[in-house]
Amino acid sequence: MKIERAAVIGAGVMGAGIAAHFANAGIPCVLLDIPAKDGADRSAIAKGAVAKMLKTDPAPFMHPKNARLITPGNLEDDLALLGDVDWIVEAIVENPAIKADLYKRIDPVRKAGSVVSSNTSTIPLAVLTEGQGEGFRKDFLITHFFNPPRYMRLLEIVGGPETRADAMAAVADVCDRRLGKGVVHCKDTPGFIANRIGVFWIQSAVNAAVDLGLTVEEADAVGGRPMGIPKTGVFGLMDLVGLDLMPHIAKSMSATLPANDAYRGQMREHPVITKMIAEGYTGRKGKGGFYRINKAGGGKVKESVDLQTGDYAPSEKARLDSVSSAGRDLRKLCEHPDKGGRFARRVLAQTLAYAASLVPEIADSIVAVDEGMRLGYNWKQGPFELIDRLGTDWFAELCRSEGIPVPALVETAAGRPFYRVEGGKLQHLTTAGVYDTVVRPDGVLLLSDIKRAAGKPVWKNGSASLWDIGDGVLCVEFTSKMNAVDADIMAAYEKAMRLIGDGQGKTGGDWKALVIHNEADNFSVGANLGLALFALNIGLWPQIEEMVEGGQRTYRALKYAPFPVVAAPSGMALGGGCEILLHSDHVQAHAETYVGLVEVGVGLIPAWGGCTEMLARHQANPKAPRGPMPGIAKAFEIISTATVAKSAAEAKELLYFRATDGITMNRDRLLADAKAKALELAETYTPPEKATAYVLPGPGARAAMDLAVEGFALQGKVTPHDKVVCAALAEVLSGGEEADVSKPVGEDHVLRLEREAFMGLVRTGGTIDRIEHMLTTGKPLRN
Secondary structure, three states: OOOOOEEEEOOOHHHHHHHHHHHHOOOOEEEEEOOOOOOOOOOHHHHHHHHHHOOOOOOOOOOHHHHHHEEEEEOOOOHHHHHHOOEEEEOOOOOHHHHHHHHHHHOOOOOOOOEEEEOOOOOOHHHHHOOOOHHHHHHEEEEEEOOOOOOOOEEEEEEOOOOOHHHHHHHHHHHHHOOOOEEEEOOOOOOOOHHHHHHHHHHHHHHHHHHHOOOHHHHHHHOOHHHOOOOOHHHHHHHHHOOOHHHHHHHHHHHHOOOOOHHHHHOOOOHHHHHHHHOOOOEOOOOEOOEEEEOHHHOOEEEEEOOOOOOEEEOOOOOOHHHHHHOOOHHHHHHOOOHHHHHHHHHHHHHHHHHHHOOOOOOOOHHHHHHHHHHHHOOOOOHHHHHHHHOHHHHHHHHHHOOOOOOHHHHHHOOOOOEEEEOOEEEEEOOOOOEEEOOOOOOOOOHHHHHHHHOOOOEEOOOEEEEEOOOOEEEEEEOOHHHOEOHHHHHHHHHHHHHHOOOOOOOOOOOOEEEEEOOOOOOEOOEOHHHHHHHHHOOOHHHHHHHHHHHHHHHHHHHOOOOOEEEEOOEEEEOHHHHHHHOOOEEEEEOOEEEEOOHHHHOOOOOOOHHHHHHHHHHOOOOOOOOHHHHHHHHHHHHHOOOEEOOHHHHHHOOOOOOOOEEEOOHHHHHHHHHHHHHHHHHOOOOOOOOOOEOOOOHHHHHHHHHHHHHHHHOOOOOHHHHHHHHHHHHHHHOOOOOOOOOOEOHHHHHHHHHHHHHHHOOOHHHHHHHHHHHHHOOOOOO
């Protein structure tokens, strides 16, 4: 079966978010809720949910226009709409009786063979289907989305003994390929995988912090990045999701968990937290939580709560020797004698032992458990990967020292790792004590798997590697810190061009196309500012100018290379990282790619061809008004305000991406899609012709842009150095003093202006101050 249309019943935060994500995937969706009691519009609740999402930040929609794919309605007047959909998601209150009544109402009107699923994570499937007809039971399953549905990749799927195999397969496929989810098959147990372990971890960490006398900052410093967990740590995470949610989850878990489950031993009420919830300190959605912003006296002071007294005081950065001395060595962290080390030992021993004890109860393999925690709670590594970091024998001893029974699966490992690489393939330990190969879904191609199989790259230096990804396609991978672009990355591009040659095998090697891709959190955050500042401070002006001109030369060579170049970004692609996308033949982007030319934030302008490419795209935009000025004005607006597209769809609208560029919803499928496109282009590839028709008005256009900046300055929206940077940008986009609309110029002219403007700005104190401030604080300076 195929799923082309969907419906969501329940227009609360979760249900509306699921509907929005269906729309993001291009799937028309009906959104129903109860009729509004007040007013003439009985569908006001569902309509209001859509309207609210259009104003929400972070945005549930990847582009506002996606809202048009949602049809709002109500459960009394519009049930007939369910007769046209292939999948109905129920996301109403967690009450079995209310859900059962709803199922009885929708079953007669739904399309024959359509799938019905519940978004529950607390009610067993057997309870949900009790009293329902045989046909309904065959079409029913659980699909547990994580909040917010657009951003959280995990989708837990649970089938019952009667659920049709083709229904499970159809839902799993559409969630994977079109919704971009990491689909994890779970067993019908309380909390499934991620919440079963995640709730235990949170409760364990709270208990340990209180017992050992840690501040919330200290607990988050230990239980965050050192463990490969988001920097929010535990208390920051609870503020994010809401403190008041925890008692509800505890109540639900206690009602369904086995009597001997270890979670019951962790359940404790902490008076300080109970008091906070009662007083409205429920986290970010309330007056604050474990952290709050005190605005008394007109200031903004970050405060944190004392876990012993409940009093707030200015937040202080954690200073624990265990954290500073251990670095990324997890075992060293746990072995440290201070309270941070004791906290790490207790939380890891309890949480990882609990996770290990649940296989095969909650899932058949450790791979599913690790995937669930990575995608559902954003852990860098899952529980079994963390045990491998500690060593299975060492972890067994840790459990014994903490008075925790060693899990059977850890005993089965008997000192062996849970994961190993054999014959270039990743393998995992099974409950039978033997290793099986980790199998990827069809169509998934991961660079990490290619690297394991190859053993070593085709070529590498300190900031980049070249990998043969098969079928005559070479891949450039960035490996610098934050994937910041430096001379080594430029050298990698140049090496790749020499290796590929003409792409026909006559010169160079047997490769015929290039893909630019990496699996880091961010594609590239831009140029290496640290190196640039060093050069500025010692006055290496010729070297800086060569860096700019060399970058232009390299990007231009890639643009006009005799073979196709496909960029496959995910995460942030900013500054110089954005500029390489602008010079690629095709961009195959992950849907959650954040793209922008943000150089003005550090007092510079894009000078590796960013201005040149954006100018060309906006002047050629068929949707823009005729004449040279509208395109120039739009490029100026986007670059001068450092506008960042917050999705690949938005990037198309801003012309960072072309209309023909591709979007991949599932990040795991990005490299395969990019490789396929590169091979398609290689079949009949012809390099683009050099642009020679920039129509630039010169001083008149610059005057118009300067006037616009002055207007914003009068409103207090532009700082003194903003005016300096914008003037330099206006000079580039207008074409300079010698430009004339009657004499079109080539891209070399605009590139020269880019270089001159850049070199002028790096000599200003305002720009140097901005670069230093960005490197020190990570935030732009408004000087």
